[in-house]
Amino acid sequence: MNRDQFWAMIDKVRADLPQPDEEEIATGVTDLLAAMPLADILDAQQLLWDLMAESYRTDLWGAAYLINGGASDDGFDCFRGWLICQGRATYEAVVADPDSLAAVPAVITAAAEGTDLWAEDILGAPYDAYHRRTGQDLPLDAWTIAYPDLEGDWDFEDSEEAFRHLPRLAELLEPR
Template sequence: MTVDHFWALVEQGRARAHDPSDAEEVAERTRQALTSLAAAGVAELNQPLHDLMAASYRVDLWGAAYQLNGGCSDDGFEYFRGWLLTQGREVFERVVADPDALAGLPAVREAAEEALDLECEDMFGVVADAYHALTGTYDLPATEGRYPELGQFWDFDDDDEFRRRLPRLAGLLGE
């Protein structure tokens, strides 16, 4: 199974969700789609999920998540990236390439207006949960590769630095 297979299942989950902007519902529908596969196929999707999480492990994206969610721990960053997966492949790839593109997403605009956190822990664990539903165990094969180095952190609380690095997002948040 490949990253393309994983994205096809996410899109299936988004299509089956009554509200595709509801990350928790998309995660649940994706989990349901995964459980229609054989356990071995689900296990094979653990690596593509890991690869996507590694691709989005970027300090500039962490800074954006920190600003959007009013803070962002290590776990919070995982859950933010889980939310990002629920937005679908096109959005995910665009935002990973340019975290400032978050400012143009309707879900982000709504979250900013209503002070909502953008997180989805369930999507981060969707493969493990589907595998568990099928087998009764969480013993998935180990993934290969480590998360990349994040690079130089910057002070996420520094409003001037935030405006310099993510100007559209800073404008949206009124910084």
């Protein structure tokens, strides 16, 4: 499995669901992976964590913090899981410009309803598929993850900094 195939799998699951939520997406991805060769499941595990590493950025963490009213390490992981569940176009646009989250319909709805955006289950989809196929845990050496150093020093509690770094998103979530 390559990156294009990984994203095609996410898009297929999203297209097959009328109004997909993140849990349904994770279940659909797990089901598709479980029907694939073991090598593809292992590739998907690595690709997932490559995407997690690519999206490990201070500005995106700040966006997660604004949207969810806070974001611990695990919370940021789950937010990035949610981002992956949105599909390739949204993921790539947001990684390129986290402030673009202000135009994502799910973010606008979450802001209006005061709900959090996170998806933990997608992070375990390859593991669950592997376990379903083999009855064993996915080997710990089946993937690597190397998070980059975070750049910049940003106090996520400081609303002025939020407006400086993510003006559109801050305006949506904390209008002046």
